[in-house]
Amino acid sequence: MTTGGEETGRQAWLRTVAADVARLDRSSSAERAADILRRSITEGALPPGAQLSEVELTEVLEVSRNTLREAFRLLTHEGLLVYKLHRGVFVPELDEHDVIDLYRLRRVLEVDVVRGLADRDPELPAGRLEPLHDDVEAAEAAASADRWPAVGTANMRFHQHLIGLADSARMDAMTGRLLAELRLLFHVIATPRELHEPYIERNRGLFELLEARKYEQAAADLHQYLLDSEQALIAAFRDKGLRGPATT
Amino acid sequence: MTTGGEETGRQAWLRTVAADVARLDRSSSAERAADILRRSITEGALPPGAQLSEVELTEVLEVSRNTLREAFRLLTHEGLLVYKLHRGVFVPELDEHDVIDLYRLRRVLEVDVVRGLADRDPELPAGRLEPLHDDVEAAEAAASADRWPAVGTANMRFHQHLIGLADSARMDAMTGRLLAELRLLFHVIATPRELHEPYIERNRGLFELLEARKYEQAAADLHQYLLDSEQALIAAFRDKGLRGPATT
């Protein structure tokens, strides 16, 4: 069960080191600034529609305007910012149409990944589902502690790891962007509990189906899962949208 | 056959104008430089593996280094360039693994789009398939004139327009990137005719199936189409890959 040979073990070690180096080696200023902004956006500190002033942020982040613009570009291509020519960068305001678009893609990608697992079942290493298991338990723990944003994060990670089973770098990248945009939508909704609670259990069910190698049923469940989630999000979105942004 | 109603005609006209305005209005320097570089890459003037020197390109493109870097960022996120920290930007060198990855995504997206057309068949306007028809004829015309790169371009546009039928902005964007990367692969291959020729006819067949509203069969055909194309590309890729880059 311990992934076998010495050569593969050494390769895995080298790959781990390489990943760490790449992480420490990152383009510093620009990406570091992007990291801070990304967190601010995904955690809701910067609400949708907000404008990000250049001069203001250069002082806060202590980077030059050019570097800050490069950070903007990074986040723009993650879908977390939008450029309006000669007007600045803004946190995008997504609507129902975007929800439908995002979920259509989620269904296509995630369901295909799960369904595709059947073909390559034998070559799947043993511990491959471990990250999914961790995410399920993290979500349950966070729910017990009433930390619903953390539940949302664990849910995101679950689906990211699910896509990761396909070993497709481009699917991973796309999913990263999709989930980032989804986070944008979550922060418009002020009822994280009702939104996330049902999916803790469904994630566990999905995991158990995968573990039992019932891929076809897992795919079907996931499809319905995502349809339900889409409907719930649209419903919650309409409620909040009508009540307006006034929460004080 | 003249797309019918007055209101839809006017909307289409407005949309066309808006697109033109947006095209002229673009961020000028950075995006203009990116356009030139994009063309150079997709047309093969800049071969995979080539490094793009900053000082050199600032003189040719007549833009500042900072602006050029912004252009680099744009193309990086389209997959047409890769950054190597402190070493510069390069045209990426894709391999068989990337072919498999790209085609997996193409299959998932394109087949789903075609299959999804069945559900929304009634709401599809009449002239919606027109761009596809134009692309088919463009490919046939280019083939008659032995202009095989043009055949490849028409083929790309066909698939881009196919995805466009889904009215999903994110699918459009993803497809744009996927096809751009695919172009990168085509230029490693020196036999464009054998590669593109079979698909002229298959594109027409696909178009006719769509026109006849036989979506399910169209989806099945497209699936096999993409599998064949993948195999052909891998085969041609191996031939060239073994012979090495020496062509002088």
Next chain:
DNA sequence: AGCGTAGGGATTGTTGAACAATCCTGCAAG
């Protein structure tokens, strides 16, 4: 009063030069 228009102020787009950090090359020493 209503409407189109010009001006001021603020913000973004772009440039050029400068400095620090890093990489590559070649050469010398072990």
Next chain:
DNA sequence: CTTGCAGGATTGTTCAACAATCCCTACGCT
């Protein structure tokens, strides 16, 4: 043959300035 160390070239980042554009307000006209 490998190791260590300059030297030169390239990239990463900053800064200050100017040009272009947008927003808002106030003015003048019908």
